Amino acid sequence: MSDRFTLDGKTALITGGTRGIGLAIAQGYLHAGANVVICSRKQENVDEALGQLTGDDAKLLGVAAHIGQAEDIERLVNTAEEKFGTVNVLVNNAGTNPYYGPIVESEDWAWDKTMDVNLKGPYMLSRLVAQRMIATGQGGSILNIASVAGLTASPMQGIYSVSKAAVIMLTKVMARELGRQKIRVNCICPGVIKTKLSEALWADPKAEKMSTSMKALGRVGETEELIGAALYFASDASSFTTGATLQVDGGMVI
Numbered sequence: 001m002s003d004r005f006t007l008d009g010k011t012a013l014i015t016g017g018t019r020g021i022g023l024a025i026a027q028g029y030l031h032a033g034a035n036v037v038i039c040s041r042k043q044e045n046v047d048e049a050l051g052q053l054t055g056d057d058a059k060l061l062g063v064a065a066h067i068g069q070a071e072d073i074e075r076l077v078n079t080a081e082e083k084f085g086t087v088n089v090l091v092n093n094a095g096t097n098p099y100y101g102p103i104v105e106s107e108d109w110a111w112d113k114t115m116d117v118n119l120k121g122p123y124m125l126s127r128l129v130a131q132r133m134i135a136t137g138q139g140g141s142i143l144n145i146a147s148v149a150g151l152t153a154s155p156m157q158g159i160y161s162v163s164k165a166a167v168i169m170l171t172k173v174m175a176r177e178l179g180r181q182k183i184r185v186n187c188i189c190p191g192v193i194k195t196k197l198s199e200a201l202w203a204d205p206k207a208e209k210m211s212t213s214m215k216a217l218g219r220v221g222e223t224e225e226l227i228g229a230a231l232y233f234a235s236d237a238s239s240f241t242t243g244a245t246l247q248v249d250g251g252m253v254i
Contacts, residue, residue, distance in 0.1 A: 004237040007034035011084040012234060013077070014038050015067050015125065016094030018049035020195035021145060021223050025091055028227035029234065030055035035084040037061045039076055040094075067094050067121035077128055086136050089234045090129045092122035092167075093145040097197060103158030111159050118163035123170060130174070130183055139182025143233045144171050145226075146189045148249045164189075168245055175243030184242040186233045191249025193221040216251025 012029045016022040017038030029036050030053060038053075039062070040046050046062035053060060063079050065072040080087055096117040099110035126142050133140040149157055150164030168187055175185040192211045212218050229248050232238050247253055 004239075005032065005231055005235045007032040007089070007231070007235055009033070010088040010234070011035040011037065011080065011086065012089035012091065013080050013087045013129070014091040014093055015121065016040060017091075018045040018062075020197065021190065021193060021226050022091070022093040023049055023052065024223035024227055025093065025230045027053055027055075028224075028231055029089075030059060032231055032235070034089065034234075035059045035061075037063060037076075037080040037084070037087075039063045039065045039067070041066045067092075067125055068116035070124055073121070073125050073128060077125070077132065081132070086132055086138065086140075087129050088133075088138070088140040090126060090140070090142045091145065091230065091234070092125060092143070094121060095145070095147075095197060097157060097160040099159055100156050102156065106159060114159045114163050118160070119166050119170070122167060126170070126174060126185070130178055130181075133183050134178075134181050137182075139184075141234050141238070142174065142178075142183065142185040143230060144168075144185070144187045146171070146187050146245070148189050148191050148247060148253055151189055151245075151247070151253055171245065172243050179242055184233075184238065186238065186241060186243070187245045188226065188229050188233070189245055189247045189249065190226060191215065191221060191247070191252040193223055193226065195223060214252050215249070216254060219250060221248070221250055 012034045014026050017026045018040035026036050026038050043064040050062045065076040144167050146167040147164040149161040150168045154161040171187040
């Protein structure tokens with residue numbers, strides 16, 4: 001049964017793969033045998049992440065790219081294909097949450113920046129990678145990292161919530177459209193995980209107490225606890241799963 005979870009011979013592209021959840025998934029995929037391409041907007045972040053990942057360096061590539069810009073996205077995919085061939089697994093993990101406060105007091109720049117990274121980027125990158133997957137006839141897997149904030153209205157994070165709810169629907173629409181081309185599209189909704197993005201929800205003792213009180217498991221999650229779900233969706237273990245949304249939230253939503 002373990003053979004169903006191997007990623008040998010597959011190439012995985014992970015956005016936002018230089019820290020947090022993305023970095024953990026990249027490490028998990030490397031250990032599972034995949035060729036792994038990570039990207040981030042800044043070259044220094046890419047270089048730092050490459051130094052942290054352990055495994056076969058020949059199976060690892062880092063590219064600086066802004067996933068909200070079409071030119072960077074095409075360059076990213078082309079660079080990945082030049083080294084490893086067709087991308088078989090895409091993980092849309094890059095995300096941002098630049099504004100914390102009531103949505104009625106927000107400004108347009110916060111909406112635009114959030115939607116460009118959290119929604120437009122996954123849309124454009126998934127479209128391009130899916131086109132390449134269709135051309136090969138081999139299919140593949142697209143995995144979107146959304147959030148429990150996309151399932152329930154998240155106070156003071158309204159724009160972020162809207163963007164992640166849209167990512168969940170993007171997952172369902174693409175899964176419906178691409179299934180006959182052997183492309184599976186699924187989504188993970190993490191709860192509060194110890195990352196820089198969610199630091200405001202766990203770094204302060206008072207904030208952490210509030211976060212843990214909302215979880216059945218009574219604690220904040222670690223990035224490594226997303227690897228199992230990400231490996232399932234990338235591998236043949238999920239060969240009959242598409243359009244799914246999996247909560248990895250410590251029992252937060254319930």
